[in-house]
Amino acid sequence: MNLFAVKLEGTRCGLIKSFLEDNYVCAGDPVVGDLETSGREDIRSTLAASGAYQEQELEEALSSLDAFVNVMQDGDYVLIADEEWVYLGDLGDYFYDGREENMKGGTAHRRGVTWLKSLPRSGVNSAVQALLASDKEVTRYSGVLPAARMDLWLADSSAGDGEAVHSPARVDEATIAEALAVLKAALHSPDAERRERAAAAILHYAR
Structure with a gap:
């Protein structure tokens, strides 16, 4: 079991409501097509052939897409956040929504998510704060995770009662x-x- 953070930037910043209500999360550039059967080097070749990426940009895009498509697994956990709240979900399988394939910054590369809990961003622990601060679009937590009650581990033990964990109200x-x-x-x-x-x-x- 692993924990990932998916960073929301650009047009995706306004999609949290959709993620929570429609039970998914997305990452990567949709213009490269369905990657369900693609390994890391296949993704590299596809990105290079698109002509949209060069050198460092290609490596960054490769890292995000490979993590999202191949490294993440059904049953792992994912975090997304806006300015005030952090949302924890249980990941499902990767799938491609072709309706979004021509939209730059769209939501074609998806994973289903069962959203579990949300916490105030100010009330999560330092490890989670660091994970959410990563510059990468998809980041895997490298520390040791608890065997159960992930939501309790996320919370800063010094937070007051007013910062209690609660279920996402928008579902x-x-x-x-x-x-x-x-x-x-x-x-x-x-x-x-x-x-x-x-x-x-x-x-x-x-x-």
Whole structure:
């Protein structure tokens, strides 16, 4: 299990509401097409052939897309943030939304997300603050993560009661019901780890 931060810049800064309501997150330039079966060197070749990147820019774009497509895995955790709040989610698989493929800075490269909690940005711990401050579009946390209750680990233990963790208010009831249905189905998965994650998420929501 890994924790990633996805940095929102440019036109994506205004997409948090869409991310939370439609249960996804995006990264990378959509003009390079679907990368579902692409390894790191395949992505490098595609970026180079596009003519949009040179040298350092190409390496930065490669790093972001490869991390988003290949390094992130179903069941990892992701953080996004605006100026006031940090949102924690459980990542799903990569998929490509071709409707966005001609839009620079669009949202074609996506991963499904089950959003779990949000915290005041001022109330997260120093490790999370550093992760969110990274210049990279996609950054993996390199430290040791807890075995359970990720939301409690995120919070600064010195924060007051007024900075308590809470569920993202902008997710509607229908979306919550749909997400719970997915988790309930995952309880019957042949993958033991997936069953445990689903059970933990359901119990966590019920608290």
